[in-house]
Amino acid sequence: MMHLLTASQTRQADQYTIQQRKISADDLMEDAVNAFCRTFIATFPDKHQFISVYCGTGNNGGDGLAIARLLVREGYQQVTVKIAPFNRSRAEGFRLNLGRVESLRIPVTELSADGFPDESQATVLIDALLGSGLNKPLTGSWQLLVRHLNNSGRPIVSVDIPTGFPAEGPVGDPEDFIHATLVITFQLPKINFFFPESEKAIAEFKVVDIGLDPEFISGQQSGFTLVTDAAVRTLLQPRRPFSHKGTYGHTLIIAGKSETMGAALLCSEASLFTGAGLTTAFVPRDGLTALNVRSPEVIAIIRIAGSPLPKIDKYTAILAGPGFGTDQEAIAIIRQLIDARPGKLVLDADALTILSKDPQLLDKLPAETILTPHMKEFDRLFGAHEHWWARVQTARKYASLKRLVIVLKNRYTFIILPDGQVMINPTGSPAMATGGMGDVLAGMAVSLLAQGYAAGETAMLATYIHGLCGAQYEGMVCPAAELVKLIPAKMKALIH
Numbered sequence: 001m002m003h004l005l006t007a008s009q010t011r012q013a014d015q016y017t018i019q020q021r022k023i024s025a026d027d028l029m030e031d032a033v034n035a036f037c038r039t040f041i042a043t044f045p046d047k048h049q050f051i052s053v054y055c056g057t058g059n060n061g062g063d064g065l066a067i068a069r070l071l072v073r074e075g076y077q078q079v080t081v082k083i084a085p086f087n088r089s090r091a092e093g094f095r096l097n098l099g100r101v102e103s104l105r106i107p108v109t110e111l112s113a114d115g116f117p118d119e120s121q122a123t124v125l126i127d128a129l130l131g132s133g134l135n136k137p138l139t140g141s142w143q144l145l146v147r148h149l150n151n152s153g154r155p156i157v158s159v160d161i162p163t164g165f166p167a168e169g170p171v172g173d174p175e176d177f178i179h180a181t182l183v184i185t186f187q188l189p190k191i192n193f194f195f196p197e198s199e200k201a202i203a204e205f206k207v208v209d210i211g212l213d214p215e216f217i218s219g220q221q222s223g224f225t226l227v228t229d230a231a232v233r234t235l236l237q238p239r240r241p242f243s244h245k246g247t248y249g250h251t252l253i254i255a256g257k258s259e260t261m262g263a264a265l266l267c268s269e270a271s272l273f274t275g276a277g278l279t280t281a282f283v284p285r286d287g288l289t290a291l292n293v294r295s296p297e298v299i300a301i302i303r304i305a306g307s308p309l310p311k312i313d314k315y316t317a318i319l320a321g322p323g324f325g326t327d328q329e330a331i332a333i334i335r336q337l338i339d340a341r342p343g344k345l346v347l348d349a350d351a352l353t354i355l356s357k358d359p360q361l362l363d364k365l366p367a368e369t370i371l372t373p374h375m376k377e378f379d380r381l382f383g384a385h386e387h388w389w390a391r392v393q394t395a396r397k398y399a400s401l402k403r404l405v406i407v408l409k410n411r412y413t414f415i416i417l418p419d420g421q422v423m424i425n426p427t428g429s430p431a432m433a434t435g436g437m438g439d440v441l442a443g444m445a446v447s448l449l450a451q452g453y454a455a456g457e458t459a460m461l462a463t464y465i466h467g468l469c470g471a472q473y474e475g476m477v478c479p480a481a482e483l484v485k486l487i488p489a490k491m492k493a494l495i496h
């Protein structure tokens with residue numbers, strides 16, 4: 001797992017690395033700007049293009065000055081520097097690098113809020129105004145400058161983080177941070193890069209290694225980690241040579257109505273394709289033909305009006321909710337299910353809506369129940385939120401209070417564990433923004449639970465593999481039923 005750091009932990013990692021490696025802050029800055037320039041040059045190789053480097057007077061501005069110098073050394077012929085002198089303080093990294101830029105006779109202009117330069121000739125703007133030192137929203141001249149640059153229509157490459165965009169915590173008005181085409185960020189992605197509010201600030205980000213101490217980083221607890229391929233590969237187990245269907249558990253899927261049978265089909269199929277030994281679906285009588293034709297491997301239990309919940313003892317893990325409806329019969333079955341205290345449970349979709357109308361049910365959930373809400377389902381359960389930072393904090397509070405695993409679905413899904421820690425899933429694609437995707441994820445989760453993975457592990461594996469399958473459709477659209485077919489091969493690739 002990759003430990004993500006807050007801005008203040010990043011500063012501590014900088015300090016620690018400087019002491020540990022017995023280097024100066026200037027050396028570390030040189031490493032950082034060299035790493036930046038390697039990526040920048042690969043992306044913008046034309047040496048004749050007009051590059052305007054906007055620098056603040058902190059260390060982010062120091063980086064900008066050093067970048068201007070390195071680009072000129074690399075043969076870029078049209079590099080100019082613009083300095084925003086709106087703060088009194090001047091960091092050492094800024095002063096040192098200003099002297100070097102001046103001695104190379106790179107053109108430097110000091111900005112004034114009375115009128116900012118016309119950048120219509122520039123090919124690319126480099127934003128080194130403010131970095132992780134941001135400690136309040138932008139105002140005054142800073143605000144005007146950021147809006148001017150955003151309105152220039154020129155591509156903007158931000159150094160470390162878009163100016164005005166906080167590394168963590170609530171994000172302010174999108175008018176008040178740089179809208180970067182590309183962010184080249186140092187060492188680790190910042191926590192807020194994974195929040196939906198980053199959409200305007202960051203079209204794309206690339207992470208460059210600047211040599212911060214890895215042991216120091218992994219000793220830090222920001223509450224946020226990023227799921228890595230290596231962690232998934234370590235966790236995912238191959239099927240055993242002398243195994244049989246009983247080895248891999250039996251799932252019970254409580255889903256579907258006449259008009260939403262597709263949801264039951266998708267999650268049952270996902271349970272099969274993810275490897276559960278047996279899958280049983282508790283479905284309406286008029287869905288039986290569809291189930292038998294589509295998935296002959298799935299065992300059916302017919303649900304008619306007033307049917308009680310099947311005896312749950314023989315099932316290793318249970319999923320309830322996809323396409324299940326929220327009528328009185330559905331409510332009665334969800335109540336029976338929770339009262340029966342199943343050992344391993346996934347609740348999705350309509351089951352979450354039923355919970356949100358009956359908070360007592362929420363209180364009765366067994367520990368380690370996995371809830372898989374999207375944003376609206378989450379807010380129905382736990383109250384409306386103005387921004388995602390607050391939503392994730394609420395998820396952390398309730399996951400700890402009620403010992404739940406909350407899979408808060410999003411472009412980068414947040415997995416909140418019973419100890420309040422947040423794992424962020426990096427896989428996925430806009431190709432997956434289609435109906436039925438959630439049903440597939442829920443089916444994958446119940447299957448992995450039945451196979452013996454712990455609830456947190458299940459959430460991590462299911463979201464990662466689900467996203468990996470969807471990413472295969474990058475640039476296209478991925479229908480949920482097509483994604484299901486990719487699951488076995490993706491799991492094989494992760495195991496071998």
Ligand SMILES: NC(=O)C1=CN([C@@H]2O[C@H](COP(=O)(O)OP(=O)(O)OC[C@H]3O[C@@H](n4cnc5c(N)ncnc54)[C@H](OP(=O)(O)O)[C@@H]3O)[C@@H](O)[C@H]2O)[C@@H](O)CC1
Nearest residue numbers: 014029032058059060130131132133134135136137138160
């Ligand atoms: N440390 C290292 O070794 C390395 C660091 N590196 C680089 O350093 C960057 C961090 O540098 P930094 O800490 O100097 O902060 P930076 O972002 O330049 O700004 C500081 C100034 O902003 C001001 N300020 C804050 N909020 C404001 C607002 N809303 N509106 C206006 N002003 C505001 C604040 O003023 P204050 O409020 O404190 O008076 C202060 O003067 C980091 O992103 C990376 O690029 C790399 O080179 C790797 C090695």
Ligand SMILES: [K+]
Nearest residue numbers: 127130161163
């Ligand atoms: K910046």
